[in-house]
Amino acid sequence: MKHNLLFGFLLIFTINAFSQDSKFSIEANYPITIDNNFLGDDSYGIVDLGLKYRFAELNPVKIGVSLNGSVLIDNSNQNNSPQDFLVTTYIIQPKIFAELNVESVEKLHPFLGLGYTFMNFQLSGSNNGMDVSGESDNLSGFGFNFGVAYDISNKIFIQVQYDFTKLNVDDVPDIKFNTNVNLLKIGIGFKL
Template sequence: MKKNYFLTVLAFFLSAGLFSQDYKWSVEANYPISVGDEIGNDAPGLLDFGIKYRFLDLKIVKIGAGINAGVFKKNISDDFKPVFTDFDETNWLIQPKVFAEFTIPGIQKLHPSVGLGYTFIESKFEGESFNLGSFDNTESSGGINLNVGLSYDITKRFFLQAQYDYIREKDTYNYEGQDLKVKRNLGYLKFGVGFRF
């Protein structure tokens, strides 16, 4: 049901954009790679999707807002021998932001960008271990997100891109009745493709 809803909404935006000439919207698909501190057990990235809307065009710079959602997943199976462990770790990153996208005079196909936002991190641990038995835990955290990127136009609609997200994650854990504050410097490289409409 959710898949059909998502495809219907995506088809609507794509068809509406085909008749537009100013290309205010774009969608993107990226492959994320962790290059900073670890979330949990450093689950590898699977996919990152994003959508952006440019609401102000100042010729050399376009200002807009966007949101990305990425998923990182890993199965931990007997990594902690000799204790039996078998569980799945899934980390979702939801990243709303505002951004500025630049056009370089003389190099019209190249577009550097900077963005500022917040990253919400939802982590789920589900499985079993020798000392805990079966478990199903969810943790939430987040932090300020700084984004820098570079895109290259293949055509007026299609582009390639690379970007880097720095996230200053803050979290509080309760350990034996005490609240412990943890700060991490997360970093993600993303390489992908996009479509303007």
């Protein structure tokens, strides 16, 4: 398994060492919950990983698709009797995006994205003495994001972005409060 993984990385980097204009990039971000948020004030991000593919160039704009996956933890109920459970949130975000290449500032790349967000909430622990481990719930909704990337080198960039999702909770009668998910993501990326 380790040999296959090493071979895969070696193959990707060898192919891209000869390419002039990269269409793929991978990124690792740290997601932070901000503002009045459905996820709660005590949710904190673990990681957000992403892959982008730019399929069209309409000078000065590049159009592409992206896929991000995030993991967040909410332990606001930990050590509070009678609720003592942990909520792990898994987020999948496919998007289409537009990236602007400003000729006067070549290293700066503002971008805007539109897509859909799928969220899965996994519970572990107990609620009022009942084991809730393994229970889960799913929510989804339309979202958009905007941000800016800055090229450190030809291959490495840093970025900051804001993601907003409006959850569709029409089928969930218990949820009558804030249904917005606001995430700030700060990270680093690599152009393949």
